[in-house]
Amino acid sequence: MNRAQLSQLAVLAIVAETASFRKAAAELGIAPSAVSHAVSALEESLGIRLLARTTRSVSPTQEGRQLLATLTPALAEIGAALDTLSETRSRPAGTLRITLPRLAAEHLIAPRLGEFSLVYPDIALELVANDSFEDIVEQGFDAGLRLGEHLEADMVAVKASGMWRGAIVAAPRYFERYPVPTQPSDLMAHRCIRRRFASGRIYRWELEKDGKAVVVDVAGTLTLPDDRAILAACLDGAGLAFVFETRIQDELADRRLIRVMEDWCEPFDGFYIYYPTRRQMRPALRAFVDFFRHKG
Incomplete structure (x- = not known):
């Protein structure tokens, strides 16, 4: 793989995410023709059609979906590593998206948000209350809160409450x-x-x-x-x-x-903060986990 392909792969990921060459161009701050050229050059170098194009829509081909399944997590990890590098030079900052049941939001997180905001004023925290069990990687969340019995085995879990009943x-x-x-x-x-x-x-x-x-x-x-x-x-x-x-x-x-x-009605394991196993953990996420971990 040459250096040009690295940038072309990043462009491909944005086009697939936005389902539009024009929207991808706006997000990247370049001309739509440059986006189209980057994708076409990548397809030509690989000898594979990665995107199916019509006058109204853009969607990955089967080969494109296979590539994106590996590419998207890899780009997310690169982004996390860059965020980590920049954040180590100052206090934790950036946006965190957390999914959690309404009950956990109301009883565990919301009562301490004033203190959290004072300690970490540069962290923009978005809580999404949802009782369904989402794939936090696929849905673009940094972490989630769930009862211990519902956690996936491949997640890092940190206790966020005592026993519940x-x-x-x-x-x-x-x-x-x-x-x-x-x-x-x-x-x-x-x-x-x-x-x-x-x-x-x-x-x-x-x-x-x-x-x-x-x-x-x-x-x-x-x-x-x-x-x-x-x-x-x-x-x-x-x-x-x-x-x-x-x-x-x-x-x-x-x-x-x-x-x-x-x-x-016997007591059972309470809530955990969970997040994907990563070699690089953003300081903002580390700050959230450390702040809301159960101390008892």
Whole structure:
């Protein structure tokens, strides 16, 4: 590979990302004709058509997709290495994109963002609340937060919280109509508020007692998309809910909610910050991980 091909490969990656020679030219600050020439020269030197072009669209060919599958991560790593080099000369800086569930954003990250901004004023932090399990590399995130049980084996994981625990609760008026459940099989006779994730999957309640794990596909006439809606419906007497106990401390204390089957809700591993294994780790990401890692 000659030096010209290095720059041509970088141009190819931008064209594929933007799906447009004109948009790629604007991003690179060069003429569209120069972009087209760079891609054509690369294709000619390789003897392979890398992009399929029409008057309205540009998309990679099969060979182009194969090349980009290796090229895109390699360019990202080169970019990270350059960022690291520049950041070592000053305090951590740059943009960080973090994906995480809304619960983690509200309870773990948001309460400390004021302090983080004071300590690292040059880091531009973008939090994207999403309960689906995204490929953080493919989606362009620097890191994510997830429960330990959902982490991929090839990710670096740093603990961001202590143990967490679920709670089965209902409003007092619900128990005026229904008996108190004491074991998982009792739940099938109750109106349980179910949750549907963005992926379309309905959450099945995961319970455990004395090392015995049980997964219950609860029944109910109400299916909601997130913890906030579930909690509001539960407080209104709509049914039993399975929520994180950290969300309902006040409601339990003033008896707006009654907790049941506590012996079936054992603590489990909490949230982790996770990110891809890289030889070079940007100082901005290192600062985020060190700041929000669990100290307990």
